[in-house]
Amino acid sequence: MMTQGLNAFVIGMLLFLVASGLTLIFGVLKVVNFTHGSLYMMGAYLAYYIYGITDSYVLAVIIASAGIAVFGVFLERIFFRRLYQSNFLMQLLMCYGWILVLDDLVQLMFGAEFQSMGMPSFFATAPLMIAGAPIPLFYIFLIGISFLVALAVWMLIVKTSFGSKVRAAATNTSMTGALGINTSLLYAGVFALGAGLAGLAGALAAPVRSLVPGMGFSILIESFIVTVIGGMGSIGGALVAAILIGVCRSFGSVGFPMFTEIGVFALMAVVLVLRPDGLFGKGAQR
Amino acid sequence: MTKISLKRRRILGAAASLGVAGASLGFPSILRAQTAQTIKIGIPTIMSGRIAQLGISSTNGAQLEVDAFNAAGGFNGQMVELLIRDSKGKPEESSRLTRDLINSDKCNFILDCDASNGAFAVHEVVRGTGTLCIHASPEISTLTADPKMKIPNAFRTARQGAQDAIVAGQYAAEVAKQNNFTKWMTIGPDYAYGRDTTALFVRYLKHFSPSAQIVGEAWPKMSQPDYTEFITKIMQEKPQAIFTCLIGGDLVSFIDQGNLYGLFNEIEVFAVALADFTTISKVKAMPKRVHSGTRYLSAFPNTQANKAWANAYSAKFKDSPTNWSWQAASGMDFMLEAIRQTKSVDSKKMSDALRGMQIKSPFGSKGMLTLRASDQTLVDYATGWGRISNKLPFIENAKMADWGVITDLELKWKKENGWA
Numbered sequence: 001m002m003t004q005g006l007n008a009f010v011i012g013m014l015l016f017l018v019a020s021g022l023t024l025i026f027g028v029l030k031v032v033n034f035t036h037g038s039l040y041m042m043g044a045y046l047a048y049y050i051y052g053i054t055d056s057y058v059l060a061v062i063i064a065s066a067g068i069a070v071f072g073v074f075l076e077r078i079f080f081r082r083l084y085q086s087n088f089l090m091q092l093l094m095c096y097g098w099i100l101v102l103d104d105l106v107q108l109m110f111g112a113e114f115q116s117m118g119m120p121s122f123f124a125t126a127p128l129m130i131a132g133a134p135i136p137l138f139y140i141f142l143i144g145i146s147f148l149v150a151l152a153v154w155m156l157i158v159k160t161s162f163g164s165k166v167r168a169a170a171t172n173t174s175m176t177g178a179l180g181i182n183t184s185l186l187y188a189g190v191f192a193l194g195a196g197l198a199g200l201a202g203a204l205a206a207p208v209r210s211l212v213p214g215m216g217f218s219i220l221i222e223s224f225i226v227t228v229i230g231g232m233g234s235i236g237g238a239l240v241a242a243i244l245i246g247v248c249r250s251f252g253s254v255g256f257p258m259f260t261e262i263g264v265f266a267l268m269a270v271v272l273v274l275r276p277d278g279l280f281g282k283g284a285q286r
Numbered sequence: 287m288t289k290i291s292l293k294r295r296r297i298l299g300a301a302a303s304l305g306v307a308g309a310s311l312g313f314p315s316i317l318r319a320q321t322a323q324t325i326k327i328g329i330p331t332i333m334s335g336r337i338a339q340l341g342i343s344s345t346n347g348a349q350l351e352v353d354a355f356n357a358a359g360g361f362n363g364q365m366v367e368l369l370i371r372d373s374k375g376k377p378e379e380s381s382r383l384t385r386d387l388i389n390s391d392k393c394n395f396i397l398d399c400d401a402s403n404g405a406f407a408v409h410e411v412v413r414g415t416g417t418l419c420i421h422a423s424p425e426i427s428t429l430t431a432d433p434k435m436k437i438p439n440a441f442r443t444a445r446q447g448a449q450d451a452i453v454a455g456q457y458a459a460e461v462a463k464q465n466n467f468t469k470w471m472t473i474g475p476d477y478a479y480g481r482d483t484t485a486l487f488v489r490y491l492k493h494f495s496p497s498a499q500i501v502g503e504a505w506p507k508m509s510q511p512d513y514t515e516f517i518t519k520i521m522q523e524k525p526q527a528i529f530t531c532l533i534g535g536d537l538v539s540f541i542d543q544g545n546l547y548g549l550f551n552e553i554e555v556f557a558v559a560l561a562d563f564t565t566i567s568k569v570k571a572m573p574k575r576v577h578s579g580t581r582y583l584s585a586f587p588n589t590q591a592n593k594a595w596a597n598a599y600s601a602k603f604k605d606s607p608t609n610w611s612w613q614a615a616s617g618m619d620f621m622l623e624a625i626r627q628t629k630s631v632d633s634k635k636m637s638d639a640l641r642g643m644q645i646k647s648p649f650g651s652k653g654m655l656t657l658r659a660s661d662q663t664l665v666d667y668a669t670g671w672g673r674i675s676n677k678l679p680f681i682e683n684a685k686m687a688d689w690g691v692i693t694d695l696e697l698k699w700k701k702e703n704g705w706a
Contacts, residue, residue: 007518014512112338114535118570119542127547134521136546139514208543209511210535210568214335218509253504253515254522260515261507 003133004250010139012246013146017204018219019226019238020149021197027233028170028190031080032088034095036223037216038102039195043068043202044211045106048117057120057207064203065196072195076188084187099216107213114212123207142204149197150239156193157235166190170233225264229271231281240279325366325631327352327621328387330380330408331399331423333372337534339564340610344399344423345370346603347611350595351618353602361625369393373404380404384411394631395419397617399610402426402479413437418624418633418640422617423610425450426482430663431696433705439637442663443617443655445609447483449669450558452695453687454579455490457671458529458556459498460685461577465554467526468497473516473540474531476505483531483558490695491529501525509536513543520549527554534559538568545571560674561586561681563606572676579671581609585679587668587686591648612649616664619645620657651686665689 022036047064051057075098083091119138127134157163169176169183177183209215226245230237248267252260271279329348331341349368356365369391373380380400387393388411396419398408405424412419419440421429427448429435462468472488474480484503491498502523504516517540520528532540537557544550550573560566562581580586584596584607595615599607623645624636642659649655649667656666672684700706 003518003522007514011512011514107338112334112342113564114538114568116535116538116542116568116570119546123546124571134547138546205511208539208546210539210542212535215509215511218511222511249515250518253519257504257519 008246008250012243016242021194025194037220039198041216043199047203068199069196076191231278234280237280328393344614347615381407451486459494471525
């Protein structure tokens with residue numbers, strides 16, 4: 001019971017790391033960023049590359065997150081900002097185009113074969129026993145980082161002047177602009193933050209996941225499930241939804257192994273029936 | 287000046303006329319001559335996406351054999367040319383491309399290097415056209431085991447799932463007997479290949495070791511990024527050994543994540559697809575007691591011919607060969623040998639020659655490969671299992687399978703299915 005409970009957290013927090021950037025960008029920019037999975041992939045590959053050169057995992061994570069954030073600014077300024085007033089299909093097409101470009105770019109640079117980073121020596125130890133349940137040190141590290149990210153993003157949005165401007169822009173962009181706030185800069189900042197979170201998630205996942213062109217696709221689906229259950233745009237909702245999915249997966253694999261995957265989708269269906277905007281979506285709050 | 291301009295115009299005009307005449311009269315004859323000098327072999331395969339390595343390493347393997355054939359003068363001065371097309375792993379695309387290769391590109395033969403689902407589409411196309419086809423990648427057993435699939439012009443040089451399962455079951459049962467364990471668990475990808483391979487392995491494990499018990503099974507989906515739930519499930523079931531048919535990056539992720547939990551400290555691992563250069567070289571921390579079927583390793587079979595082939599491949603393509611490479615190379619070798627023996631490029635004559643053909647090969651268990659006449663599929667290839675390390679040559683004391691045992695059990699399996 002304890003093992004599965006702790007594993008629910010491990011699974012959930014990894015999911016949250018990836019989904020947080022996606023839900024943030026949607027919440028503020030109202031862009032369903034289908035390139036999020038590709039940014040996650042880029043983060044993983046960049047970390048793999050930096051780790052290969054420097055042998056420093058910390059440096060790899062920092063550079064990968066920052067690098068993808070900068071790339072996010074490039075994407076937003078040159079491409080996505082032109083589509084804020086366009087319909088959803090145009091955004092989807094733009095995202096799909098970038099998914100193809102980024103997958104091909106990674107394939108060109110690193111080859112079609114999968115790559116493996118390997119576990120940094122500091123974490124390559126026996127798992128810790130917590131209440132009789134084995135938990136790898138690396139996963140404890142990931143859980144810690146995830147909580148820090150959740151806390152930092154929440155504080156940034158709720159407690160800072162940047163956050164209040166972001167919330168204002170999310171509610172009424174034209175009024176925010178009329179008040180003299182540079183909304184273009186604000187949007188670029190939010191997109192960079194969301195992209196950076198995707199890059200961070202990729203870099204943190206790189207030691208335990210195979211790196212392959214197209215790896216962003218499977219994680220994108222999981223991220224969308226998290227954001228839909230939690231309520232699109234809600235960081236807190238994403239956190240709760242990710243843990244719920246973690247519980248579903250962890251206990252489902254023991255209790256009903258043939259239906260674990262279905263269980264996750266059933267959870268999403270139930271939530272959408274009861275609360276069409278997700279657990280913490282704006283509709284649910286009204 | 288005007289005269290010069292006029293003269294220039296006339297010259298240009300005449301040149302243009304000659305060009306048009308040349309294009310309409312001369313070039314086609316040149317093209318015909320080129321066509322006559324080329325034997326075209328079409329290859330539908332997967333060259334993009336997550337398993338592009340399948341197409342890349344298959345076509346590399348085939349190209350190596352073609353280069354040697356052409357360097358030796360080809361067939362009566364006719365060179366072989368490979369026309370490679372990307373099916374993207376979509377059966378409908380495999381079907382369309384194969385038709386185009388035969389009808390539009392005028393390919394003489396098809397070397398099918400597609401995955402199993404695409405192979406059935408290719409098979410149906412060549413069933414209609416009568417073009418000689420060798421399936422070099424699909425391992426699904428029914429493609430050649432089920433007599434309903436049999437056509438006179440299609441052969442298979444890819445290993446067969448049922449044969450693999452017999453070899454795996456026999457080896458695993460012997461290791462279990464030596465180490466006195468009976469509790470097994472399986473983890474395989476949740477699609478046709480995973481389900482079939484696991485079921486066949488369990489069948490033959492129990493055949494060779496009746497005391498074996500399967501205490502649990504896990505079915506992650508293909509390309510599952512996180513295996514935590516399955517790892518903890520295995521730890522709770524406490525098996526003494528696990529069998530897995532996870533492949534490529536999925537297998538490496540499972541091992542990497544399992545290592546974090548110390549999953550393999552007390553469990554013997556049997557991973558059918560680990561011993562392939564491109565997979566095994568990616569495992570950074572190999573567990574202590576891991577066994578694998580031999581997919582492609584230069585040390586298995588441990589012969590000079592096999593090492594030389596692996597070296598030639600690596601020198602040319604700056605990469606290591608895979609299981610798909612030797613299968614495609616073998617398909618190409620059989621095709622080229624059929625041309626030599628029949629002294630023709632006629633599909634029917636070559637098909638008749640291929641049925642039961644034996645060739646010398648670095649991939650043979652005894653230096654020879656056979657295209658078995660009864661089901662037109664490859665036998666006598668070097669296959670076995672051994673204990674794995676993560677240093678070259680990657681495999682220790684590999685045990686070569688006995689083709690007598692494989693053939694007997696395969697026949698019984700076919701009879702049970704009403705196929706023999």
